[in-house]
Amino acid sequence: MNELVFFINNVVVSGTVSSSIYAMGAIGVTLVFSIMRFAHFAHADMMTLGAFFVLGLTMLFPEVGVAVGLPSALILMPIAMVLTAIVAVGIDRAFYKPLRDHNVKPIVLVIGSLGVTLMLQGLIRLFAGTGSRSLYIAERKDIFRLELPGELATRPIVITEPQIILFFCTVGAVVALHWFLTRSRLGKAMRAMSDNPDLARVSGINTNTVIAVTWMIAGALATAAGTLLSLDVVLKPDLSFFLLLPIFAAAIVGGVGHPYGAIAGGFVVGFAETLAVFNWAVLLRPFQDMLPAGWELPTYLAFVGTEYKITVPFFILVAILVWRPTGLFKGKVL
Amino acid sequence: MPLLDAQDVHGGYGSMNILNGVDLAIEAHEIGVIVGPNGAGKSTMLKAIFGLLQVSQGSIRLRGEDITNVAPNKLVQMGMGFVPQEYNIFPSLTVQENLEMGAYIKPRPHTRLLDHVFELFPPLVEKRRQPAGELSGGQRQMVAMGRALMTEPGLLLMDEPTAGLSPLFMNEIFTRIKEINAAGVGILMVEQNAKQALGIADKGFVLAAGQNRFTDTGQNLLNDPEVARSFLGG
Ligand SMILES: Nc1ncnc2c1ncn2[C@@H]1O[C@H](COP(=O)(O)OP(=O)(O)O)[C@@H](O)[C@H]1O
Numbered sequence: 001m002n003e004l005v006f007f008i009n010n011v012v013v014s015g016t017v018s019s020s021i022y023a024m025g026a027i028g029v030t031l032v033f034s035i036m037r038f039a040h041f042a043h044a045d046m047m048t049l050g051a052f053f054v055l056g057l058t059m060l061f062p063e064v065g066v067a068v069g070l071p072s073a074l075i076l077m078p079i080a081m082v083l084t085a086i087v088a089v090g091i092d093r094a095f096y097k098p099l100r101d102h103n104v105k106p107i108v109l110v111i112g113s114l115g116v117t118l119m120l121q122g123l124i125r126l127f128a129g130t131g132s133r134s135l136y137i138a139e140r141k142d143i144f145r146l147e148l149p150g151e152l153a154t155r156p157i158v159i160t161e162p163q164i165i166l167f168f169c170t171v172g173a174v175v176a177l178h179w180f181l182t183r184s185r186l187g188k189a190m191r192a193m194s195d196n197p198d199l200a201r202v203s204g205i206n207t208n209t210v211i212a213v214t215w216m217i218a219g220a221l222a223t224a225a226g227t228l229l230s231l232d233v234v235l236k237p238d239l240s241f242f243l244l245l246p247i248f249a250a251a252i253v254g255g256v257g258h259p260y261g262a263i264a265g266g267f268v269v270g271f272a273e274t275l276a277v278f279n280w281a282v283l284l285r286p287f288q289d290m291l292p293a294g295w296e297l298p299t300y301l302a303f304v305g306t307e308y309k310i311t312v313p314f315f316i317l318v319a320i321l322v323w324r325p326t327g328l329f330k331g332k333v334l
Numbered sequence: 335m336p337l338l339d340a341q342d343v344h345g346g347y348g349s350m351n352i353l354n355g356v357d358l359a360i361e362a363h364e365i366g367v368i369v370g371p372n373g374a375g376k377s378t379m380l381k382a383i384f385g386l387l388q389v390s391q392g393s394i395r396l397r398g399e400d401i402t403n404v405a406p407n408k409l410v411q412m413g414m415g416f417v418p419q420e421y422n423i424f425p426s427l428t429v430q431e432n433l434e435m436g437a438y439i440k441p442r443p444h445t446r447l448l449d450h451v452f453e454l455f456p457p458l459v460e461k462r463r464q465p466a467g468e469l470s471g472g473q474r475q476m477v478a479m480g481r482a483l484m485t486e487p488g489l490l491l492m493d494e495p496t497a498g499l500s501p502l503f504m505n506e507i508f509t510r511i512k513e514i515n516a517a518g519v520g521i522l523m524v525e526q527n528a529k530q531a532l533g534i535a536d537k538g539f540v541l542a543a544g545q546n547r548f549t550d551t552g553q554n555l556l557n558d559p560e561v562a563r564s565f566l567g568g
Pocket residue numbers: 347352370371372373374375376377378379
C-alpha cells in the first residue's frame with residue numbers, strides 16, 4: 001500500500017501539477033501561433049514576469065490573504081494577470097507589430113521574440129536580482145496529509161495548498177476558454193481569424209482587437225501558470241529555462257493552433273516526464289519476498305535520472321516532428 | 335451619382351504594379367461584370383477596391399465618398415461586402431458561425447439576417463451546425479455568399495462565384511445573384527463564364543494587362559464582334 005501511496009504522490013499528484021502548468025503555457029503559445037503565425041519564444045519569460053509581478057505585489061501587501069485564509073500571492077494574482085496582459089499587448093505594439101506591418105517572414109518574428117526573451121530576463125534580474133524567492137511572505141505553505149484508512153498504508157498522500165489551487169485554476173481556465181471560444185463574439189472571431197485572417201478582415205472583424213485580446217489571454221494564463229508553479233516550488237529568474245521546451249513540446253504534440261490539443265499535449269508531456277523519472281523499483285519492492293534468497297531487486301529503476309528530466313520533452317518533440325508533425329489533433333505545421 | 339466609381343486605379347503587390355489605370359463605375363441596383371484573360375488583374379482590382387492592397391494612384395469612390403485605401407473593416411461598415419475567389423469560408427467554423435462572422439459588426443441577435451440567408455440558400459439550413467469545410471463546393475459558395483450578405487450590403491463584390499461548380503450549380507448561383515440584385519444590392523463581379531455573366535450585366539468591363547480594353551453595357555459587349563473574337567472565344 002505504501003508503494004501505491006508513493007505512486008500517487010510522485011506520479012499522479014506531481015504529474016498533474018506539471019501537466020497543468022504546461023497546459024496553461026501551451027494554450028498561450030498555440031493561441032499566439034494561430035492568430036499571428038509565429039512561435040513566440042518569449043512566452044515562458046512572460047510566465048516568469050507574471051510571477052515576479054505577483055512577488056512585487058505580495059511584498060507591498062503581504063497580509064491581504066490572512067483574512068480569507070488563502071496565500072496573499074493568490075489573492076493578488078488577478079492584478080498581476082491584468083498587468084502582464086497589458087505588458088504583453090505593449091510588447092506586441094513595440095516589437096512585433098512593426099515587424100508585422102512590414103510583412104516580414106514568420107522566422108523574423110521568432111528571432112524578434114528571442115530578443116524579447118533576453119530583454120525580459122535582463123529586466124527581471126535588474127529589478128529582482130538573481131536569487132530564488134518564495135511567494136509565501138507573511139504565511140506558511142499549507143501541506144495536507146491524507147492518511148489512508150487501514151493498516152497497510154502507513155504513509156499519507158501529500159498534497160500542498162498551491163497544488164490544489166493550481167488544479168482548480170486549470171480546470172477553471174479550460175472551462176472559461178472553451179466558453180469564450182465557442183460562445184462569445186470575440187472568441188468566435190479569434191477562431192475565424194485563425195482559420196482565415198484575410199476573410200476575417202473582409203468580414204469586418206477588427207484584427208488588431210483580436211490580436212490584443214490574444215495577447216491578453218496569453219499573458220493572463222502565463223501569469224497564472226508562473227505564479228502557481230512558483231507558489232508550489234520557488235520563484236527564480238531562470239524559471240523559463242525549464243518551461244520553454246516542455247511548453248513548446250506540449251503545443252506541438254497537441255497540434256499547433258489547437259487550444260484543446262495544447263491542453264492534451266500539456267498532460268502528455270507532463271505525465272511522460274513524471275513517468276520517465278519515476279523510480280519503478282519501488283513498485284517492485286513487495287515482490288522481493290517471493291524471490292529466492294540471494295536475488296536482489298534493483299533499488300533504482302527509472303528511464304532517466306531526475307536531473308535529465310528536460311530530455312523527455314525534447315525526445316517527445318523530436319518524435320512527434322518526425323512521425324506526426326501536425327500533432328495529435330491535426331494542427332498546423334510549424 | 336454612381337454607387338461605385340473607380341478612376342485610373344494603379345496598384346499591385348508590394349512594388350510590383352499589376353493595375354495600370356483601371357476605370358469602372360456602376361450605378362446603384364446595377365450588375366457590373368469584369369471579364370478578361372487569366373492574370374489580367376481582375377482579382378487584383380477587386381482587392382484594390384476592397385482595401386486589401388495598396389492603391390498607388392487614382393481614386394475609388396462609394397456614393398461619392400472617397401474610399402481609396404480605406405481598411406476592409408471600415409468598408410464593411412460603409413455597406414460593402416466581398417466574396418473572395420478562393421479561401422472564402424472559415425472551414426473549421428460551423429455554417430452558422432460563418433454567417434455570424436459575416437454579421438460581426440451588426441448588433442445581435444442576428445436571427446432575422448440568418449433567416450434571410452437561409453431563405454435564399456435553403457440547403458444550408460440542415461447543415462448549420464456542420465463545419466463549413468466539410469461541405470460540397472456549391473454549398474461552400476453559398477456559405478461564402480451568405481456570409482457577405484449578412485451585413486445587408488448595398489454593394490457586393492464577388493470574385494468568380496461560379497468557379498469550379500457544375501453547370502447545374504452555376505445556373506443556381508446566377509439565379510441567386512439576380513435575386514440578390516433585384517432586392518436592391520449593387521453587384522460587381524468577376525466571371526470566367528463571360529457570356530452568361532455579360533448576359534445579366536448592366537455594365538461590362540473587359541480587362542487585359544491591368545487596363546480596360548472595352549467598357550460598355552453587357553449587351554453591347556456581347557454583340558461586339560471584336561470582343562467576341564478576342565475574349566469570348568468566337
Ligand atoms: N498575392 C500576390 N502576390 C504577388 N503577385 C500576385 C498575387 N496575386 C496575383 N498576383 C499576380 O498579379 C497578376 C494578376 O493576378 P489576378 O488579379 O489574380 O488575375 P486574374 O485576372 O486572373 O484574377 C498575375 O500576374 C499574378 O501572378
